[in-house]
Amino acid sequence: MRSAPLVRTLVLLLAAWACASPAVAGQTVTLLNVSYDPTREFYDEFNAAFAADWKRRTGDTVVVNQSHGGSGKQARAIIDGLQADVATLALGYDIDALASIGHLIPADWQKRLPSNSTPYTSTIVFLVRAGNPKGIRDWGDLVKPGVAVITPNPKTSGGARWNYLAAWAWARSQPGGTDATAEAYVKALYAHVPVLDSGARGATMTFVERGLGDVLLAWENEAQLAVRELGVGKFQVVAPSQSILAEPPVTVVDKLADHHGTRKVAEAYLGYLYSPQGQELAARHYFRPRDAAARAKYASQFPEVKLVTIDQAFGGWTKAQAAHFADGGSFDRIYGVR
């Protein structure tokens, strides 16, 4: 019985902690941006720039907290109660889940901001070891004997799904290409994959730190970042003849932001992504900006690649997801009977 006051104190402490961390304390506003793996460095810098801008415009201090992980996992966490004010995920399908499963945002969320709610885009490129010893130039080279390809698991990784669809779209666009030849190509491709990581950053680490594989299929920004962080001269980026236009969209998580009373600042935060400053920062972190001026300024780091969109090539994410990544989809056929 002696321990009762102790236990009571602890319970009180726990409860106090649970209720603490409200959105507004004095003049400080807190936002939580739940994002996917390769945006860490970009949002680090962007958050500081936005906070400075917001302070100048309103006098309020805004603190933006970040959470990063595989895109699908992050969507799941928001649905399970992670208190995101804004979600900036790898693909529209994951944000769709916030509407269809979580009922946290309206179904037409993607129409609310310009350019499909996608302030920056990216594409899928190849990262190879310095000097490109295996002579990898295009998708066809990936299935040559002795080439090991690193790409994460499309069941859990948004980036991996873009990789998969880019490969599929390329194979189908070859002379005589059909869905059947594309499936045969992608199957051959996955026979060259020694390990499936769960997320894009994990796959990058497998390739650059553990030294596995000859080529990494990666987000353009992820590949460029790896080259910059790990020293130019160890790796180089190869742009294939054709790739896919990856659109990682953003949205305010209406229900949670309204509950926190942060809608105004959350909307301003996303708006700032479209501003010249936001676009410039995105370009500096190797995301392809929508803004023409920023695009021109950083033209040298974005090689011209023929880009197909998910709508053109696959009729949108819902169809692509059902045909390729749902249980029984093409990925299960390919990987199950490898």
Added chain:
Amino acid sequence: MSRVAHGSRRLLIGVALLYLAVFLLLPFAIVFGEAFAHGVATYVAALTDPAARSAIVLTLTVAAIAVPLNLVFGVAAAWAIARHDFRGKSALVTLIDLPFAVSPVISGLIYVLVFGANGWFGSWLAEHDVRVIFAVPGIVLATIFVTFPFVARELIPLMQLQGRDEEETALSLGASGWQVFRRVTLPNIRWGLLYGVLLCNARAMGEFGAVSVVSGHVRGLTNTMPLHVEILYNEYNPTAAFAVASLLALLALVTLAARAMLEAREPDLRHATRAVQVAQATSP
């Protein structure tokens, strides 16, 4: 014959030492080597970084809540099991072992299913603005779950081994229950108790899987030290990752040193521990 035996003994010892060196000492050396790869200043900077500091504070806080709770529970459970016979006793013993048998990831998911937005209590918690999952309480709960058996598991065999003679003598001489516990039981079990607490603490600070599921990974708010290590490593910052990891490694060293000291002071504990191991190894 004896020369052969002598040779094979040397060989075995050599193999064991080599195994230890490759699988234990080498990783340990690498952690510290990498942590100091860019000098002491970088090491200190990595540990005083706000995100690292908050991870350290959170880890200490979580341990400070989980360990005392499991201490109280462990003593109570061990007392009940070693000193009393009751129906369902073996079921209780099995339950205490459950966290050892369950994968930590499952332990975390259980709490998501119970307290998550779509879980049993999710809507009630949301209405009252109480956050459990993806906040500190969830991390504390998951940590309590995985560190639950350490104290009880250490004490039960020790108390069974010691028997109840001394306590019954004290009772027959007129001591109250509380007096018996404080004057007789506690002194008998104190070293085992301390050892259980050490192990419990080491696991509480080092837990990754269960905490990873319920954390939400919000930098500066819900990242514990092990989670922060992973994030730093994934951010192309291996030196800082190893710096934080070196603190966890130090914790392991301190735990081991404390264990050695305890065993030196209290040879009984070693016997008890060994008896426990034999009992566990031979029980079906």
